[in-house]
Amino acid sequence: MEASQRSRVEPFHVMEVAKAATARQTSHGDMIGLFVGQPATPAPEPVRQRAAAAVSTEVLGYTVTNGIAELRQVIAAEYGRRYGLTVDAAEVVITTGSSGGFLLAALAAFDAGAQVAMVRPGYPAYRNTLHGLGVEIVDLPGEVGNRFQPTVAMLDALKEVPDGLVLASPSNPTGTIIDPQELAAVSDWCVEHSCRLISDEIYHGISFGRRCVSAREFGSASIVVGSVSKYHSMTGWRLGWLLVPPELRTPVENLQSNLAICAPAISQTAAVAAFTEASRVELDSHVARYAANRELLLERLPRLGITDFAPPDGAFYLYCDISHLCDDSQDWCAQVLSATGVALAPGVDFDPINGHRTMRLSFCGQTAEISEAMDRLEMFLSGSEA
Ligand SMILES: Cc1ncc(COP(=O)(O)O)c(C=O)c1O
Incomplete structure (x- = not known):
């Protein structure tokens, strides 16, 4: 018997990235995940x-x-x-x-x-x-x-x-x-x-x-x-x-x-x-870190030649056009993961039409990790351009 028509929905493709990122962590121990909207912190x-x-x-x-x-x-x-x-x-x-x-x-x-x-x-x-x-x-x-x-x-x-x-x-x-x-x-x-x-x-x-x-x-x-x-x-x-x-x-x-x-x-x-106020104090300290991470990305991404994005006003995502780097964001993100250990989300989940040339970075992790991810991306891009 067949599954219902209504169950024929697209998967959340980023879960494929999650699988590959976990495999990378197991094999190399160096994965930095910028692909998922999961705060690095527990509940207050x-x-x-x-x-x-x-x-x-x-x-x-x-x-x-x-x-x-x-x-x-x-x-x-x-x-x-x-x-x-x-x-x-x-x-x-x-x-x-x-x-x-x-x-x-x-x-x-x-x-x-x-x-x-x-x-x-x-x-x-x-x-x-x-x-x-x-x-x-x-x-x-x-x-x-x-x-x-x-x-x-x-x-x-x-x-x-x-x-x-x-x-x-x-x-x-x-x-x-x-x-x-x-x-x-x-x-x-x-x-x-x-x-x-x-x-x-x-x-x-x-x-x-x-x-x-x-x-x-x-x-x-x-x-x-x-x-x-x-x-x-x-x-x-x-x-x-x-x-x-x-x-x-x-x-x-x-x-x-x-x-x-x-x-x-x-x-x-x-x-x-x-x-409660006590929780808010703790949670606002996370927001201060997200703000620092955002500043870091706004400074580092243009230096990598990634300039086509709207600076994020809130949340912890930055969505950018990478059409000058690839025409298949899933493939490109897979290459980046394999070459650098940095896991990024290809745009295909968010935009079924133009997502093959976009990606999303999630910056809710630790600032040092995001800085390290940018260093690795810089090396990757300079290597692939050389
Ligand atoms: C825009 C948006 N809405 C809803 C959700 C679902 O969130 P939850 O079910 O955890 O409240 C997410 C999760 O990432 C989201 O990004």
């Missing part, structure tokens, strides 16, 4: 303490579907602290990573056959998940000029009004942050055109000067996606959340109760401590 100390205490004293069984009240409240309060917003805990639904949240959002908002726009390059799992749900992707071509973010002009130029728009700011793979005025305009456009906006804000907290604006600042019609994975350095805890507009709250709750029952209890309990 207060979270780890809360988790240890909970393991020894609590049952940690199923929780209510939408998540424990204490966590929903601290997340709602976080919108006050970060954006000056009043968010009711009833808007917050705790999910199994933002990935689980996105699935609930997409299922609640779109039927099979719906059209959903998103900028290319973008986060591949969104494209692939929507494909799996029978949703048609409407391509919004991003470029350095529009800083890889959607604009009202792009939406106005579409032949048909889409049913939805997914945007991510800061973006993966480019790290660009949408302008506050543009997000306001895009959000208004979506309301006027009955187009459901899903705003991925999972990298909020990691920015280098520009303010991360929340779509929630412009009303509550959009679905906002959040996560403790990135700023809070808690990827493996599989905990995210949604801010859900009133008319979608029962559908989202019903979907989650069937699909996941609830997010992991241990993660929910411990994550309450992620939103």
Whole structure:
């Protein structure tokens, strides 16, 4: 018997890089991974303490579907602290990573056959998940000029009004942050055109000067996606959340109760401590390191002749055009790994059309490693040019 049509989604190609990088580490012990958005640090100390205490004293069984009240409240309060917003805990639904949240959002908002726009390059799992749900992707071509973010002009130029728009700011793979005025305009456009906006804000907290604006600042019609994975350095805890507009709250709750029952209890309990001042101090020190890593790349990459990129405003990614170096980024990244031990992500995951001549660097590792990676890349490039 054949697998279903809907399961015929693209794999996450970067997992191939992960396999090759692990093999390199086993054989040579010198691998430097710049290919994955995995912070080099564990969850903040207060979270780890809360988790240890909970393991020894609590049952940690199923929780209510939408998540424990204490966590929903601290997340709602976080919108006050970060954006000056009043968010009711009833808007917050705790999910199994933002990935689980996105699935609930997409299922609640779109039927099979719906059209959903998103900028290319973008986060591949969104494209692939929507494909799996029978949703048609409407391509919004991003470029350095529009800083890889959607604009009202792009939406106005579409032949048909889409049913939805997914945007991510800061973006993966480019790290660009949408302008506050543009997000306001895009959000208004979506309301006027009955187009459901899903705003991925999972990298909020990691920015280098520009303010991360929340779509929630412009009303509550959009679905906002959040996560403790990135700023809070808690990827493996599989905990995210949604801010859900009133008319979608029962559908989202019903979907989650069937699909996941609830997010992991241990993660929910411990994550309450992620939103404390003590955690923020620890986490902001990681952001300071990401900022130093970003500066290092902005200085070193042009010296390697890599100049075609938008400087990242946030997250910990830099996405660059390498068409002067290759026409097959997968092959080129494999060559770099084999010659230098540096593992990079080819652009093919993020951009199915132009990704063969782009790559993404992830700079959430240690600064010394990133500096060493640049030294090795410099040697590789000077060797291949000689
Ligand atoms: C833009 C974006 N959205 C969502 C996710 C999924 O994150 P998680 O499920 O860990 O919250 C990622 C992961 O890298 C991402 O880059």
